[in-house]
Amino acid sequence: MGMPKSNDGQGRGTGRRLLLRGVLLTVIAIVVLGFVASGCSKVSTAPDEVRLHYAGGAFEAIKFEKCINPSSGATYLGPGDSSYSYPFGQRTFDFSGSDDAESGPISIVSKDNVQLKVAGSATFTLNTSCETLRRFHERIGLKYVAYFDGSESSSGWRRMLNFYFKQPLDRAMDAASQEFEWKKLFNDPNAKQQWEQRVGVLARQFIKETAGADYFCQPNYGGSGECGDVVLTIQKPEPPQSLIDALAAEQAAKQQNLAQAQINTKVKTELESIRDLVKVLGPQGAILWKAVQDGRIDVVPVPADGSVNITPRAR
Known part of the structure; x- marks a missing residue:
């Protein structure tokens, strides 16, 4: 009678296969975890x-x-991939100097060399048509770190706006201001309107030249068609307070001079009237006439018989 065959070899083979499968699963798990941890x-x-x-x-x-x-x-x-966020829709470059503004007021110099401050804003839409936005990101956004990191107050975005908006606006306002004296910019609505129109033309030109392309469009731009122009809102240029005070004093003096001129005209008229009376009535007659006009003498009619009763005026 023969001896039964041993199953030891078969068992050892099965164990090795299970061990290999376990190792393989572990390696796969490690690879998957590494894939996830690597940035997916x-x-x-x-x-x-x-x-x-x-x-x-x-x-x-x-x-x-x-x-x-x-x-x-x-x-x-994927692992190692990156993404960059930019604003879609209307945005504003605020140079009013308020706490949340991107910049303080812009300084300009008038034709007569007076420095004034101008506050305002530029409203625009970043051109987010895909290829244009890509060029903006690679040429400007990366340089200034202008993409958003979850905060609207990105310092890189502000630095970018200060370069591509404030500098062109500064140039445009200075160039336009050289055509006007400070009093006209401050006090003359027609001059201010002409100045604003000139600033608008120059600012849009300079913004495009500085950026190198139509990256900043009109506020309602939707990504197709004409980019349009940035919209500017500019307040009245403000001179130093000392000049405002001096201008107020000048206006007050003009009003005083006008009032004095009216007084002088009245006096002159009265003197001419007295001279005319003297010519007609003589000096004493003119004095008597003036006294009667002022109520200092009562005129009493004389009766036909010539009798007159005089009653002294009570004091």
Whole structure:
């Protein structure tokens, strides 16, 4: 009778296969975890936000992938990928000097070399048509770190606006102001209107020249068609307080002179009237006439018989 065959070899083979499977599953888990930990993520956009998606990372060249439009759901970014957020819709460069403004008022110099301050704002829409926004990001946004990091008060965005808006506005206002004296800019509505129109033309020209392309469009631009012009709102130029006070004093003096001139005219008229009376009535007659006119003498009619009763005026 033969001996039964041993199952030891078969058992050892099965154990090795199970061990290998376990090791393989562990390696796969480690790879998956490493993949997730290496930067795989997802992003979505708000209604007033657009994103640029760039693929690549430490081990491959970074290249533009696509634009992620406003109000888009979750978009998955691969390991090493990155995205950059920019505002979609109307934005403002505020140079009023208020606490939340991007800049203080802009200084200008008038034709007669008086320095004035101008506050206001420039309202615009960032051109978010995909290819244009990509060029803006690669030429300007990266340089100033102007993309948003979850905060509207991005310091890079503010620095970018100060360069591409404040400097052109400064140039435009100075150039236009050289055509007007400070009193006209401050006090003359017609001169101020002409100055504003001139500033508007020059500012839009200088903003485009500085940016190098139509990156900043009219406030309602929707991404297609003509970009349009930035809208400027400019307040009245303000001279130093000392000049305002001097101007007020000058106006007060003019009113006083006008009042004195009216008094002088009245006196002159009265003197001419007295001279005419003297010519007709003589000096004493003129004095008597004036006394009667002023009520200092009562005129008493004389009866036919010549009798007159005089009653002294009570004092």
